[in-house]
Amino acid sequence: MADKATIVEVAEKAGTSLSTVSRVLSNSSYPVSAETKKRVLEAAEALGYIPNNAARSLRSKRGMYIAVIVPSLNNPFYSSIISAIEREVLSSGYMMQLYSSDNDPELENRLLDLIGSVQAAAILISSINWDEKLEKKVRELGIPAVFFDQIPNGITGHFIGFDFRKAGMMAAEFLISEGHRDIVFGCGPFDRESRKLYRDGFSEVLSSSSIDCSGAVISVENRKGMNEYEMGIAIAEAVLHREKLPTAIAVINDIAAFGVMKRLEAEGLNVPADISVIGFDDIPYGFMISPSLTTIRQPAAETGSMAAKLAIDLVNNPEGEYSNEVFQPVLIKRESVRRLR
């Protein structure tokens, strides 16, 4: 086919000037007579005109991309977030660029450079490695940033967060209300604020219920390349090594909870008859497995769309106070926790 049509050809065909065409085609608020507008639109249609986004961005110094960085693309929790972000981004006329960081600070740094080079309109990021260095980097990029999911301690910036502490409290309270006294919280390394907060909430409730906290927190180390499921296996094994089994385990996320259940079962233990398990996140697979997983819901879709909305607001209105929203946990009762006695 012939070379792609540009506004020059559209202008010729419509019998008007470049500027007018640009004003029509870029939906500028600039006044153009209805009749001219119609001619331009028709000409564009007839030529199969497609705007050149690079030229637009270059000239207007305003990219149409929203960049998103998540730790993993394979975690359904992030899939839900990404899906919600995509919907929001697209409906606002932007496009989504997606990156996964594996929580690797060096990769995050490189990705930020990459994102800077495309003059993204905004950046959405979930990172556990946030520090002054990365913060400075983002600031230098001059691109509005919104943090979500993981909220680094002492962060100054826009963020869409979650009350992790409350989630930990809720898990502990529920287990206690179901008659459990010998409870364990199983987790990976406390290398991120969210886990510390959950643990603190969990421990606090145990303490204030006069339950012995010693040994109530199990933190398995993150062996190279270990995924969430394997982390769950490791947690279960740590639990199995104790002289006396707890009656319930709260696990840091649903996938790890799957690992815990699988490993327990391999040991001949029945969930929830012999031991109860409560997860965290509420991924869709939680109700597909048997027994279905009792868990604490963290609203992924809501987080994603809220973060995207905020980011898009920021594009048009970069000044102003830092805004933030903190979602509250919701207890999802299913089958993996049993009422004692």
Added chain:
Amino acid sequence: MADKATIVEVAEKAGTSLSTVSRVLSNSSYPVSAETKKRVLEAAEALGYIPNNAARSLRSKRGMYIAVIVPSLNNPFYSSIISAIEREVLSSGYMMQLYSSDNDPELENRLLDLIGSVQAAAILISSINWDEKLEKKVRELGIPAVFFDQIPNGITGHFIGFDFRKAGMMAAEFLISEGHRDIVFGCGPFDRESRKLYRDGFSEVLSSSSIDCSGAVISVENRKGMNEYEMGIAIAEAVLHREKLPTAIAVINDIAAFGVMKRLEAEGLNVPADISVIGFDDIPYGFMISPSLTTIRQPAAETGSMAAKLAIDLVNNPEGEYSNEVFQPVLIKRESVRRLR
């Protein structure tokens, strides 16, 4: 901070010309003396220079984006593919733009326009709606396209596919070899080539084993907004309505298989003691559930990286024959299928 540095400033600081700077910074193969190169690199570093991708693309008429369209972002099968694509794309210096189509032809059409406007270097697409109209559209975009996963019938183009027919045969053969004679294939509407192929392979094996095929294929209709899991529920219900239960069900995908198992179980049936289930795809959750899911593996990660590699090759070498690769199914034996007698 000051405005972002451009190559003009870098050139000044390095005491050389624009072109030289460009040649160094764009990794051109053009010869530049080692010493000059070093000066340029240092100047760029010192100024925190970040290339402007829009200007690059505009001038070189060559975008650095690889656009990807998948039906859904929430299906772990596609998550695996996307993850593999991202890795490949990034390591080749490109960036990934991700879109989900929900298999909606109109949306696909709009997305293609969007992708055309960014002069993407290549486009990767999984679509069940491929026809002359969309084919023409992609061709007009002038962007190399690679199809993956779903292979529309009679497609002419590059594609990374899968032997769905063989998968259906493999499922049937395995079930038969385990002593099953009363077998059902549960599926959604036959609105895509892949499902028809699986069914044909499945039926063929049944026929040639002199097994009664009548009623061996159950196709539930796709009620508005129904997801894979719900489709599985519907399949199970259709099976339960029969006067006599089959001894095994082959399901069109793993998530639907989860739905089938859940619904069967709700009826007091035990998998695999009372009835066997074999899935298709091999998503990671298959081995996390109980009983773990016997399934036919479709290599998601391999498909993704192969498709991405092909696309990137195409960018540098757009001419030449249409290339295609067809992956073979692999049987993954786990616990959900029982040997009869």
Added chain:
DNA sequence: TTGAAAGCGCTAACAG
């Protein structure tokens, strides 16, 4: 309401 003209930052001839 319309048009002419000036570049956005960069790469790719072309000339030295």
Added chain:
DNA sequence: CTGTTAGCGCTTTCAA
């Protein structure tokens, strides 16, 4: 090996 120059396609003053 290095530098000069001409735009890529578009938006945006500025002037009419």
